[in-house]
Amino acid sequence: MNKSPLEILVSKFEKEGELIRINEFVNPELEITEFADRMMKLPKGGKALFFENTGTDFPLLINHFGSEKRMFSILGIKNWEEPSQKIDLLFNNIINPPQTFSEKLSALSELKNLKKWIPKKLKSKGKCQDVIMQNPDLSKLPILKCWKHDGGRFITLPLVISEDPETKIRNIGMYRMQVFDNKTTGMHWHLHKGGAVHFEKYKKLNKKMPVSVVLGGDPILTYCASAPLPQDIDEFILAGFLKNKNVKLVKSITNDIFIPEDADFVIEGYIDPNEELALEGPFGDHTGFYSLADYYPKFHVTCITHRKKPIYPATIVGIPPMEDFYLSKATERIFLKPIQIAIAPEVLDIRLPDYGVAHNLVLVKAKATYKGQAIKIMNALLGAGQMMFSKIIICFNENIDIQDDKQVFETLLKVNDLKNNTIFSKGPADVLDHSAYTYAFGGKILIDATNPQNEKLENREIKLIKNSEFDKTKKLTGINIIIDKPEAIKDNHTALWLILNNIDPIYDVKIEDDFILINASSKNLKENNFQRKWPNPVCADKKTIEKVDKIWCKYTNMDFVESPSLKYIDLVSGDAAVYE
Numbered sequence: 001m002n003k004s005p006l007e008i009l010v011s012k013f014e015k016e017g018e019l020i021r022i023n024e025f026v027n028p029e030l031e032i033t034e035f036a037d038r039m040m041k042l043p044k045g046g047k048a049l050f051f052e053n054t055g056t057d058f059p060l061l062i063n064h065f066g067s068e069k070r071m072f073s074i075l076g077i078k079n080w081e082e083p084s085q086k087i088d089l090l091f092n093n094i095i096n097p098p099q100t101f102s103e104k105l106s107a108l109s110e111l112k113n114l115k116k117w118i119p120k121k122l123k124s125k126g127k128c129q130d131v132i133m134q135n136p137d138l139s140k141l142p143i144l145k146c147w148k149h150d151g152g153r154f155i156t157l158p159l160v161i162s163e164d165p166e167t168k169i170r171n172i173g174m175y176r177m178q179v180f181d182n183k184t185t186g187m188h189w190h191l192h193k194g195g196a197v198h199f200e201k202y203k204k205l206n207k208k209m210p211v212s213v214v215l216g217g218d219p220i221l222t223y224c225a226s227a228p229l230p231q232d233i234d235e236f237i238l239a240g241f242l243k244n245k246n247v248k249l250v251k252s253i254t255n256d257i258f259i260p261e262d263a264d265f266v267i268e269g270y271i272d273p274n275e276e277l278a279l280e281g282p283f284g285d286h287t288g289f290y291s292l293a294d295y296y297p298k299f300h301v302t303c304i305t306h307r308k309k310p311i312y313p314a315t316i317v318g319i320p321p322m323e324d325f326y327l328s329k330a331t332e333r334i335f336l337k338p339i340q341i342a343i344a345p346e347v348l349d350i351r352l353p354d355y356g357v358a359h360n361l362v363l364v365k366a367k368a369t370y371k372g373q374a375i376k377i378m379n380a381l382l383g384a385g386q387m388m389f390s391k392i393i394i395c396f397n398e399n400i401d402i403q404d405d406k407q408v409f410e411t412l413l414k415v416n417d418l419k420n421n422t423i424f425s426k427g428p429a430d431v432l433d434h435s436a437y438t439y440a441f442g443g444k445i446l447i448d449a450t451n452p453q454n455e456k457l458e459n460r461e462i463k464l465i466k467n468s469e470f471d472k473t474k475k476l477t478g479i480n481i482i483i484d485k486p487e488a489i490k491d492n493h494t495a496l497w498l499i500l501n502n503i504d505p506i507y508d509v510k511i512e513d514d515f516i517l518i519n520a521s522s523k524n525l526k527e528n529n530f531q532r533k534w535p536n537p538v539c540a541d542k543k544t545i546e547k548v549d550k551i552w553c554k555y556t557n558m559d560f561v562e563s564p565s566l567k568y569i570d571l572v573s574g575d576a577a578v579y580e
Helices: 005-015 031-040 068-075 081-095 101-112 194-205 219-226 235-243 324-334 336-342 373-382 385-389 405-412 492-501 542-556 565-571
Strands: 019-025 048-053 060-062 159-163 170-173 177-181 184-186 209-215 248-251 258-260 265-271 278-280 294-296 298-306 312-314 347-351 361-366 392-396 422-428 441-449 462-466 478-483 509-511 515-519
Touching: 005 019, 005 048, 005 060, 005 068, 005 219, 019 542, 031 048, 031 060, 031 542, 068 219, 068 324, 081 324, 081 336, 159 194, 159 219, 159 258, 170 194, 170 219, 170 235, 194 209, 209 258, 219 235, 219 324, 324 336, 336 347, 361 373, 373 385, 373 392, 373 422, 373 441, 385 422, 392 405, 405 441, 478 492, 492 565
Parallel strands: 019 048, 060 312, 361 392, 392 441, 462 478, 478 515
Antiparallel strands: 048 060, 159 170, 159 209, 177 184, 184 298, 209 265, 248 258, 265 298, 278 294, 347 361, 422 441, 509 515
C-alpha cells in the first residue's frame, strides 16, 4: 500500500529517535496541548509526538516541525546554506548570463528545473479523495482545544486554498479555523493576508467564495503555507523549488479549487461575503498572549475527503519557544538570500529571536560603510512584505555575531548617543499586537548599533520597577523598565518576551541623554488612554497540569517534565483571557 508522506515521516522520525508514539487515550481538549507544550520547551525542541488514540478514528501528529534536525529532514537539506546557494545560483544565471561552456551547461541544468517547480494538474482523483464523507462532520476529526480560555476547538495547521476571482491566481495561507458547529468554522485571516484580499474581491462581485482546506500531505507544503511570500506568488511553486519536484494537484469534489493529491484530509466549502461576520476567539496565540475576540467570515463545509489511513496534523502556539519558532527559523534562513539580492545587499545576516515572536524584534548584521546606511537598511526592511510588522529593528556591524545574545546585549550597552542613533516611526502592526494603541497600527524603533564604544557606558544600569511603585517625580538614571510584576519574572528570556510584547514604542519608550524609560506594564483607559482590552499570558489550567503530571512518565516513557505554565502562572491577572 502506498504510504502517505506523514506515515513515512512518522516511521522515519521513530527510527531516528525523533518521535514518541503514545498509545493510550489523550484528550484533544487541553491534554494534548499540555503534552506538546512540555515537549516543545525541552532543549532543541524535544521530540515529535504521535497520539494513536484521540477518541476518534484518526491519530494525531504534533511537533514534527519542532527542531532544527526535523526541519532539515522535512525540507530535504543538510544545513541552512543549501536553499541560499540554490537561490544564489538561480539569480546569478538570470542577472549574470553564463560565459564559458561549462557555466552554460550548469545554467541550462538549473533552468530545466523550472519545469519541476510548476504544479501539475491531474485529471484523475487523488489519494486524498479515497474516502468521501457522505455527511461531512467536523466532530469526526481530533480537532484541538488548546488552552482553557480559548473560544473553542480550532484547526491549527490548515492550508487554506483560494483563488483570485479575476486573475485565478492561487493563494495558500495558514489561517486559524474555529469550529462553530459540525459544518461551520471561522476563517481568521488578517486584513493584510492573501485570503482576505480574495474575500474582498468576491464581496465586490457579490459571489460566494470557494475555499478548500488541506490538512497533512507533504509537510513541506505546510511550511510553504506559513512562508511570507509576496502577494500572487504561488506557494506550490515554492514547494516545487524546495523539493525540486512539482506538486501534483487534483480538483476538489464540490468546487473548482485544485488541491495536493497526496493530502491526508481535504475540507471543501465556501464563504458567503454577504453573510454577517461571526465572533471568533479569544485564542492563545503565537505571541504568548490571548488574541482578542473579533469578527471574521464563516466557512461552510460542503465536503470532507481523506486518505484511507490519514494522519491529522496539528500544532499549538503560546509562550515561546514553541514549534512555530522552527518554521520561522526556516523562513529567516531561506529568505535571507532574496533580501540580500533584491532589498539590501549590505545585509550579512538576520535573526528573529524566539522571544521576539517573529515581529517584535529583528536583529540585523550589515556591512555599513557610511553614516546613515544602517538606517537606510532598516527602512528598506520595513518595506519588505511581512517585515512591515516589525516593531523593533536593530542593526549591528559585521563584527557582531547576532546569533549570540551575549554579544547583542553587550553591544547595545555600549552604543553612544543612543538618542540620536534611534529613529521612532509608525506603520502597520501585526493584528495580534495587543500593545498597539490603534488596532493593526503602531510605533516602531530603528536602532543603529553599528558604532558601539569600547566600554559599557555609565548610564546603562537596568532596573525593573513595579508599576504600582513607579515614582514619576523621581529623577531617572540608567535603563528603567516598568512591569506589573517584576517578582514573577524568572529569567531574562521571560523578561525580554514580556517587554517586547507589552510596548508600543511611540507611547511607551522614552530615550534621553541620561536615561531610558520603557513602560512594559499593562495599559488601561484611566491611566494610559488605552482603549483596547488587555490580554493575559497563555497558561494551562491547574486541573490539566495535574492530570498530565500523573500520566507523563507512563505515556511518554520519559523522565518527568514539569509544566512550563508553572513558570508563567504568576504573570496572569484573574481567571480570564482578557482583563480591563
